[in-house]
Amino acid sequence: MSVDEVRTAIDHLTADEMLKLHLIERRLLGGTGMSKGDLVHEAICKALLGARQWPRNEPVMACIVMTMKSLASHARDTERSAQEAEPEVALMTPPVTPTPDASLAQSDRKAAIEAINAALTGDEEAQLVLLGWADSLRGKPLRDLVGCDQAALDYAIKRVRQKAMILYPDGCPL
Structure with missing residues (x-):
């Protein structure tokens, strides 16, 4: 063009x-x-x-x-x-305890997962997708967890995202 x-x-x-x-x-x-x-x-x-x-x-x-x-x-x-590019800085700094903001973000994430999971009651595939995401699963490991082919996984992911967009129209904290 x-x-x-x-x-x-x-x-x-x-x-x-x-x-x-x-x-x-x-x-x-x-x-x-x-x-x-x-x-x-x-x-x-x-x-x-x-x-x-x-x-x-x-x-x-x-x-x-x-x-x-x-x-x-x-x-x-x-x-x-x-x-x-800054590995020395990371090695030199002592471990940091989570800030209140980080703790709040983690609790927001957990609450979002629970709310979306509740909204998906009865949709086992979509709930498994959500649980897999919570464990950082993607691709084949997620497909194996859900127990379906790629097309069915894509459709389950779509259902999860639709519920998340309804519950969190300004962005989901996941």
């Missing part, structure tokens, strides 16, 4: 499509060090500046989301590299 075609496509995004982009962004921000709105803004800027080549046959929404995923991945890698 040419830059003019991209500009026209972006100008024609509906309010619902922009809302979807911001909801997707919310999920992608974790561990990036970026603020709310940064991913959407940067993805659109890259498109308008011609820094990304977009295939004509791909919907603009899909291209923006893929750009956002790429940007978030690169930001996470940068954050990880920055943390790994």
Whole structure:
């Protein structure tokens, strides 16, 4: 697509499509060090500046989301590299007891898991997904825990996310 075609496509995004982009962004921000709105803004800027080549046959929404995923991945890698670059500092500092904020965040996370689990009563697959996530399981280990194929796992994950979005419209503390 040419830059003019991209500009026209972006100008024609509906309010619902922009809302979807911001909801997707919310999920992608974790561990990036970026603020709310940064991913959407940067993805659109890259498109308008011609820094990304977009295939004509791909919907603009899909291209923006893929750009956002790429940007978030690169930001996470940068954050990880920055943390790994200072190992001596980590070794020299004494162990820190959890701050009240950290304890509160952990209790918020636990309360969120319990609330979502209660909302999923009767949906065993979705509850197993939630329990697996609480134990940091992803991919094959999560599939093995739930006992289903990838398609069924994806659908169970979708149900968990839908309940989480209903219970926590401003972002889930998980």
